[in-house]
Amino acid sequence: MDEIITDILVIGSGAAGLAASVYAAESSQQILVIDKGAIGRSGSTVGAVQIASLGSWSHREDSLDAYQQDIRESGRGLSSPVLTDVLVQDISARLEDLLQWGLKLDKNEHNDILVAATSGHTIPRSISSKKGKTGLAILQVLTKRAKNSSNIKRWSDVITLELVKANGRVAGAVVLDLKENKSYLIRCKTVILATGGIGQLYSTTSNPAQSTGDGFALSLTAGAALVDMEQIQFYPVSLIHPPSLSGLCLSFYHLAKLYNRNGERFMDKYEPETMENTTRDKLAIAIASEVEEGLGTPGGGVWVDATGNIEEVKRQFHHEYQLCLDRGLDLASHLAEAGPAAHFIMGGIWIDGDAASTTPGLYAAGESAGGLHGGNRLGNNALSECIVFGARAGKAAARESARMKSITDGVPLQTKKADKIINVISNSEQGTERSYACKKAVQTLMGKYVGVVRSTKELLQAKAEIKAIEEKLDQVKITSSPDFYSKEILDYIEAVHMVTTAQAIVEAALTRKESRGAHHNKNFPEQLTEVKHTIVKVENGKMTVQEEGEV
Amino acid sequence: MSRLVVKIDRSEMRTDQYEIDLKTGRTVLEAVEAIYHHHDPSLAYRYSCRTGLCTTCMMLINGKPGLSCMKMAEPGENGVLHLAPLPKGRTIKDLIKEV
Numbered sequence: 001m002d003e004i005i006t007d008i009l010v011i012g013s014g015a016a017g018l019a020a021s022v023y024a025a026e027s028s029q030q031i032l033v034i035d036k037g038a039i040g041r042s043g044s045t046v047g048a049v050q051i052a053s054l055g056s057w058s059h060r061e062d063s064l065d066a067y068q069q070d071i072r073e074s075g076r077g078l079s080s081p082v083l084t085d086v087l088v089q090d091i092s093a094r095l096e097d098l099l100q101w102g103l104k105l106d107k108n109e110h111n112d113i114l115v116a117a118t119s120g121h122t123i124p125r126s127i128s129s130k131k132g133k134t135g136l137a138i139l140q141v142l143t144k145r146a147k148n149s150s151n152i153k154r155w156s157d158v159i160t161l162e163l164v165k166a167n168g169r170v171a172g173a174v175v176l177d178l179k180e181n182k183s184y185l186i187r188c189k190t191v192i193l194a195t196g197g198i199g200q201l202y203s204t205t206s207n208p209a210q211s212t213g214d215g216f217a218l219s220l221t222a223g224a225a226l227v228d229m230e231q232i233q234f235y236p237v238s239l240i241h242p243p244s245l246s247g248l249c250l251s252f253y254h255l256a257k258l259y260n261r262n263g264e265r266f267m268d269k270y271e272p273e274t275m276e277n278t279t280r281d282k283l284a285i286a287i288a289s290e291v292e293e294g295l296g297t298p299g300g301g302v303w304v305d306a307t308g309n310i311e312e313v314k315r316q317f318h319h320e321y322q323l324c325l326d327r328g329l330d331l332a333s334h335l336a337e338a339g340p341a342a343h344f345i346m347g348g349i350w351i352d353g354d355a356a357s358t359t360p361g362l363y364a365a366g367e368s369a370g371g372l373h374g375g376n377r378l379g380n381n382a383l384s385e386c387i388v389f390g391a392r393a394g395k396a397a398a399r400e401s402a403r404m405k406s407i408t409d410g411v412p413l414q415t416k417k418a419d420k421i422i423n424v425i426s427n428s429e430q431g432t433e434r435s436y437a438c439k440k441a442v443q444t445l446m447g448k449y450v451g452v453v454r455s456t457k458e459l460l461q462a463k464a465e466i467k468a469i470e471e472k473l474d475q476v477k478i479t480s481s482p483d484f485y486s487k488e489i490l491d492y493i494e495a496v497h498m499v500t501t502a503q504a505i506v507e508a509a510l511t512r513k514e515s516r517g518a519h520h521n522k523n524f525p526e527q528l529t530e531v532k533h534t535i536v537k538v539e540n541g542k543m544t545v546q547e548e549g550e551v
Numbered sequence: 552m553s554r555l556v557v558k559i560d561r562s563e564m565r566t567d568q569y570e571i572d573l574k575t576g577r578t579v580l581e582a583v584e585a586i587y588h589h590h591d592p593s594l595a596y597r598y599s600c601r602t603g604l605c606t607t608c609m610m611l612i613n614g615k616p617g618l619s620c621m622k623m624a625e626p627g628e629n630g631v632l633h634l635a636p637l638p639k640g641r642t643i644k645d646l647i648k649e650v
Contacts, residue, residue, distance in 0.1 A: 480593035
C-alpha cells in the first residue's frame with residue numbers, strides 16, 4: 001500500500017474540519033485535510049441558516065452566564081459544564097477572526113447587524129450572513145484561508161476505512177481514493193475527526209448525503225469512547241411533501257401555527273405557554289405523539305400555517321420560502337405538511353475542553369464530538385460549536401504534534417477493518433447484495449424502531465435487524481469497473497460505518513432507562529432524578545455500554 | 552404511467568439511454584438516483600445538500616448547466632432528457648467532475 005506522510009490529518013471539511021485545519025496551520029505543522037466528497041461543500045455546514053454568538057451585536061442583558069445557562073437548561077442535565085464554558089468563552093473571538101478574514105454579517109434597514117430570536121435562547125443572539133446562507137458563507141471564508149495556507153493540503157473524494165494505531169495512540173489512517181479506487185496508508189502524529197452527523201441513518205433527514213456517521217464508527221474501532229449516543233435531535237418541523245424536498249427544515253416554525261388533522265392547534269395541550277415556540281425535543285415529541293394517536297395528516301405529520309407571519313418568514317428565511325415556491329408550495333396561501341426528521345446528534349465522541357478524545361492522538365470537533373448540547377441542541381449553536389471546537393482541536397493537535405519528535409515512520413501499523421473492507425470489495429463479483437439497498441435497510445429500521453418515540457421492544461428488534469444487515473454486507477455485489485470511481489463502493493463503505501454507528505445508538509438507547517432530552521422511551525416515560533451519561537466503547541472487538549455520572 | 556427517456560453522456564465516449572417513469576415533481580437528481588438504483592449500478596454522480604446550496608450536483612441538463620437537485624426531470628426539445636458532465640475541467644467518471 002502506498003504511504004503518505006503528514007503531521008496532522010483532518011478528516012472532514014465542513015466548518016469544524018476547515019476551522020481545525022486553518023488554526024492548526026498557524027503552527028509550522030503540515031496539515032492534510034480530506035473529504036469523501038468535494039472539499040468544503042459536502043457537509044451539514046452548507047445548509048446552516050444562522051449562528052448564535054456573543055459580540056458587539058449582543059443585547060445589553062446578554063452575557064457569558066446567560067448564554068451558558070440557556071445551553072445547560074436545554075441540555076436537560078447532560079451538557080458538559082467544561083464544554084459549555086469553552087463555547088461561551090471562545091465564541092466572540094472566533095467570530096471576530098471570521099469577520100477579519102472576510103465574513104460579512106447581514107444587516108437591518110438601519111444598517112445595524114441583524115440579530116434574531118431563536119427558540120430556547122432567552123435573549124436574541126442569532127446572526128447571519130449571505131441572507132441566511134451563513135454556513136455557506138463561513139465555508140467560503142475558511143476555504144479561502146485554507147487555500148492560502150502553504151502548509152495545508154486538500155484532498156477530495158477520499159474516504160477513511162480505519163484509523164490505525166501505534167504504541168497505544170492513533171498514528172494514521174487507511175483511506176481509499178474513490179477517484180481511482182486506490183488505498184493509501186497515511187502516517188501522521190495526530191488525527192482530527194470532523195465527519196459530521198448521522199442523519200443518513202434515517203429515511204427522513206435534513207442532512208446531506210454524506211452524513212452517514214463515519215467518524216463514530218472510526219473512533220470506536222480506534223478505542224475512543226462515545227457519550228450519550230441515544231440523544232438524536234429530530235428537527236420537529238421538516239417537510240413531508242413534495243418528496244424532492246422531504247426533510248427540509250422549516251426554520252420558521254416559531255412564527256407559524258401547527259394543526260393536527262382535526263384542525264386543533266395541539267401545542268395548546270403540550271406547551272400552553274410557549275405553544276410552537278418551544279425547544280426542538282419537546283416539539284418533536286408532541287408531533288410524534290399526535291401522529292401515534294392517529295391525529296396526523298395523510299403523510300404522517302401535521303399542518304404548518306405560516307400565513308399569519310409570512311412577511312417575516314420571507315425576510316428571515318428567504319431561501320426556504322423560495323425553495324417551496326419553486327416546487328409549487330406557496331406558504332403565503334397554503335399549509336405545508338411537515339413532521340420530525342433526523343437532524344443532529346448531540347451525543348458523539350467524548351472530548352475534553354481541547355477537543356481531545358479518550359484515545360491519545362485523536363481529536364474530534366463539530367457534530368462528531370459529543371456532550372456540549374446534552375439532551376437537546378438549541379438552534380444555531382451547531383455552527384458556533386464547529387468554529388469554537390474546530391479551532392480548539394486544530395490548536396491542540398498542532399501543539400501536541402510539535403512536541404512529538406517524529407511520525408511513526410517505518411513502524412508497522414496494524415489494520416483489521418480496512419483489510420476486510422478491501423477484501424470484500426475485491427471479491428464482490430460473486431456477491432448478491434446491492435450496497436445502496438443495505439444503506440436503505442438501515443434507514444428504514446432506524447426510522448421505524450429508533451425514531452422520536454421509542455420502546456424497549458422496538459430497540460431490541462432494531463438490534464437484531466442491524467446484525468442481519470451487517471452479515472449481508474459481507475455478500476455485497478459491486479458491478480462497476482474497479483479502475484474508476486464507483487458509487488457502489490462508496491455506498492458499501494458508508495454502509496459498513498452506518499451499521500457500527502447504528503449499533504452504538506441502539507446500545508446507548510437500550511441502556512438509558514428513562515426519558516430525557518431527545519430520548520423518549522414509552523416504557524420509561526419519566527426522567528430520573530440522578531443524571532447519568534451513556535458511554536459506548538469497543539473493547540476486544542466487543543461493543544460495551546456503561547453509565548457514568550458527571551463527565 | 553408515461554415514460555421519460557434519459558440519455559446520459561458517460562465516460563469513455565459512451566452514451567447510454569434509459570427509460571424511467573415520468574413523475575410530476577421529480578427532480579433530475581431523483582431521476583439519476585432511480586437509474587442508479589434500478590437500471591445501472593455503474594453510473595457515477597455526485598450530490599450533497601439536495602437544496603440548491605452546495606452546487607456539487609451541477610451537470611449539463613438538456614445542454615445547459617444546472618443543479619440536478621433543483622431542475623425538474625423533463626424532456627428537452629428532442630423529447631429526451633439529455634444529461635452530460637460539465638464541459639470544463641477533468642471528468643472523474645460519468646457525471647462527476649474533479650473539484
